[in-house]
Amino acid sequence: GLACLTISTILPPGSKGHSGRSAWLPLPEFQVAFFFFSLYLAAIGAGGHKPCTQAFGADQFDESNPHEQMPKNSFFNWWYFGLWSGSLVSMVTVNYIQEYLGWGYGYGITCLSMGLSLAVFLIGTFTYRFKLSQEGSPFTSIVQVLVAAVRRSQWPIEESEHDRGSTRQF
Numbered sequence: 001g002l003a004c005l006t007i008s009t010i011l012p013p014g015s016k017g018h019s020g021r022s023a024w025l026p027l028p029e030f031q032v033a034f035f036f037f038s039l040y041l042a043a044i045g046a047g048g049h050k051p052c053t054q055a056f057g058a059d060q061f062d063e064s065n066p067h068e069q070m071p072k073n074s075f076f077n078w079w080y081f082g083l084w085s086g087s088l089v090s091m092v093t094v095n096y097i098q099e100y101l102g103w104g105y106g107y108g109i110t111c112l113s114m115g116l117s118l119a120v121f122l123i124g125t126f127t128y129r130f131k132l133s134q135e136g137s138p139f140t141s142i143v144q145v146l147v148a149a150v151r152r153s154q155w156p157i158e159e160s161e162h163d164r165g166s167t168r169q170f
Contacts (some may be wrong), residue, residue: 001042002111008035009103055077060129 011031057079061072090110097107 001038001045002107002114004038005042006104006107006111008038009107020094063130065143 008031054076057075058072061075062130094106094110097109
């Protein structure tokens with residue numbers, strides 16, 4: 001998504017008018033569509049990895065081992081510190097770069113940063129504690145859950161206390 005967004009901002013926006021003035025013509029429809037496709041793709045990508053990264057980090061600690069409880073708490077402290085300080089630094093620097101150097105540089109730097117982060121993540125896969133088993137495709141389990149949900153949606157619903165007019169207060 002970020003690579004497409006970088007490409008869409010690098011593409012020339014149009015041409016100057018006949019009089020040589022800097023009156024820009026409207027963008028071609030394909031370029032506008034590609035830009036919005038890039039934005040949606042970046043949003044889907046961010047929505048796919050952001051909720052998982054913190055849980056993945058916490059999974060590296062063994063809950064049954066009491067010696068790992070303190071490092072796990074420290075992990076969450078450093079996680080939030082890194083999250084917010086990284087957001088602050090990136091907002092200031094990327095906004096400055098986009099304002100004074102151009103949007104292509106701003107998105108290009110974020111794209112390179114994400115690529116570097118992905119490389120560090122993949123290099124570390126050998127050291128992760130909990131690994132997924134390689135039995136079958138992960139899509140098979142997703143389809144199995146969806147089929148089970150459809151089958152259970154046809155089951156009769158039991159009457160709850162609320163439906164029977166319970167007066168119990170909490």
